Amino acid sequence: MAVLACGFTPLHLETFLTAHLRQALPGRRPAVESGLFADTAGTLEGAAGRSADAVIVPLEWADLDPRLGFRGAGAWGSGAAKAMVASARAALDRVAGAIAALPEGWPVAVALPSLPLPPLFSPVSLQASPEELALRASVVEFASRIAARRGCAVLHSSRMDEISPPAGRYDFRSDLVAGFPYTLRHADALAAGLSALVAPAASRKGLITDLDDTLWSGIVGELGPEGVTWDLSSHSQVHALYQNLLATLASEGVLIGVASKNDPANVERAFERADLLIRPEQIFPREVSWSAKSAAVERILRTWNIGADSVVFVDDSPMELAEVAAAHPGIECIRFPGNDYAAAFALLRALRDRFGKARVSAEDGLRLESIRQGEAFQQAAAGGAPETFLQQAEGEITFDFESGADDQRVLELVNKTNQFNLNGVRCGPAEWQARLARPGAVLAVIGYRDRFGPLGKIAVAQGRVAGSRLYIDTWVMSCRAFARRIEHQTLRTLAAGWQVEELFFAFRPTAKNKPLQEFFGQMLDAPPAGPFALRAEQLERRLPPLYHRVVETKQEKVHG
DSSP: OEEEOOSSOOHHHHHHHHHHHHHHSTTOOOOEEEOOTTOHHHHHHTGGGGTOSEEEEEOOHHHHOGGGSSTTOOOOSHHHHHHHHHHHHHHHHHHHHHHHTSOTTOOEEEEOOOSOOOSOSSSOTTSOOHHHHHHHHHHHHHHHHHHTSTTEEEOOHHHHHHHSOGGGTBOHHHHHHHSOOBOHHHHHHHHHHHHHHHSOOOOOOEEEEOOBTTTBBSOHHHHOTTTOBOSTTTTOHHHHHHHHHHHHHHHTTOEEEEEEESOHHHHHHHHTOTTOSSOGGGSOOEEEESSOHHHHHHHHHHHHTOOGGGEEEEESOHHHHHHHHHHSTTOEEEEOOTTOHHHHHHHHHHHHHHHOOSOOOHHHHHHHHHHHHHHHHHHHHHTSOHHHHHHHSOOEEEEETTOOTTOHHHHHHHHHOOTEESSOOOOOHHHHHHHHTSTTEEEEEEEEEETTEEEEEEEEEEEEEETTEEEEEEEEEOGGGTTSSHHHHHHHHHHHHHTOSEEEEOOOOOSSOHHHHHHHHHHHSSOOSSOEEEEHHHHHHHOOOOOOEEEEESHHHHHO
16 A cells, blocks of 8 residues: 655546556555645654555645645745745655654655746746745755655656656646646656656666677777777767666676677677776676577576566667567567667666666675676586585575564565565565564575675565464575575474474465476475475475575574
8 A cells, every 4th residue: 555645636646646556566456545635744744654565745836835836825925935935944854754754664755846836936937036946955955865765766857857848737727626736647647657666667687788889889800809999089989878887787786798799709809908898897698609699698598597588688780689589588679779879868768777776785786796606606516416516515594583674685585586486476565564563473584605605685484483383475585596405494494493393385386486386396296286285394304415504693582
């Protein structure tokens, strides 16, 4: 459920918000509840008691002072304008305080005032008065303050100006007659933007790029490694901007790979150039050969161990894009536009949107290195007896049984993991907190490291203990942790820690959780078709040898 805190009659905005949230959250039925008319701050102050999953705040000028709206027009003029600025600042302070008081991690989306101000300032309309500039500065300062709160997102005003031009936003008649100030078009655009902030689409995990006339301008096999360009003087600055964006994405944990039909020696020499704007170590793997691009993409996906639907492929050739799209359903193929500058600008923005995230976690920073470690892990495992290798891997698993309900990495794993996912059920903050507040609630956040390096927090198990049975409602594990028997150790630790006789799994097969289906098939002789129970003694008989060092943190407080 989302709380809509606005000072006007919500009417169509509430309808559009509900529709956009339901599109963004398939399988769930989100509802929108609004507060009292002309009481935005009061609605925010009471939101914590509503067990909401999100709070949505479309601020307008009248929320800051009724005289700043057309319905509440009072005394205007320079003297009143100064008083309105002071009143607006106090109202913004109250709203900011109410947002700060919401539970940590709650998604909050705020839209700054988007409608025209009444003609209350003394200069002509083309001239900005000192009072209006002070008023707008107060709004910007407020936005900067609340945007620093984790979970709070401010709708980008300039971007909204493009999507919903200011001249088409205000419905003067509807505002005066019904108390609803927006045109239908602007209400829809505003609802779409605010919904995208509180229920963002899953960001893509990897980008695979071509090289010639994509990462750089020119054909490296014809011009040589020193002949390809990416600078203003060569009229190829678009490629420099693309390199810069890829380098930024890589620093934020996005996987960057190369699929190129080229001579590997030429490519390696080009990557040795000191003026390359993305570091060679930020790109892994680099699949350079004369084979089909789809085969190169297949090898990269296998190395990354992620699905094609989590990846964007960028190439300047429509034929190559079509060949890859046909071989890998779900992958998003985007053409690099070359000298079409308007399309190049749109591409840079589109890529930022595909990979955007509200924050960069510690696990994001570990992603590329863990992929390299995973490759080394697989190669080392293939070179010797599996048992000997696992015994010598020096694996350490940490079980944190007291992670807070506001740990954003936990909900990220629950809501974005697909392959090793018990049932595909997603969970909002309010529902998650309610689960953890149930009698007998159990939460295990699992971290891992071995001699190849740390993987960070890679798994979550959540459920409840009732009598001699442990009910497991949520169990997810990152694909980066596969093949290390972490899932086996997790079940052993959970069963032993609560001394239960049986584990009951709220399992549901999905189109993507084949790895978990195979794991359960090993435990049961055949993959289950739905929820099932597993006796602790049966589990112990089916477990392979486990060599991890297990560290349990704060468990005594859970049992106490």
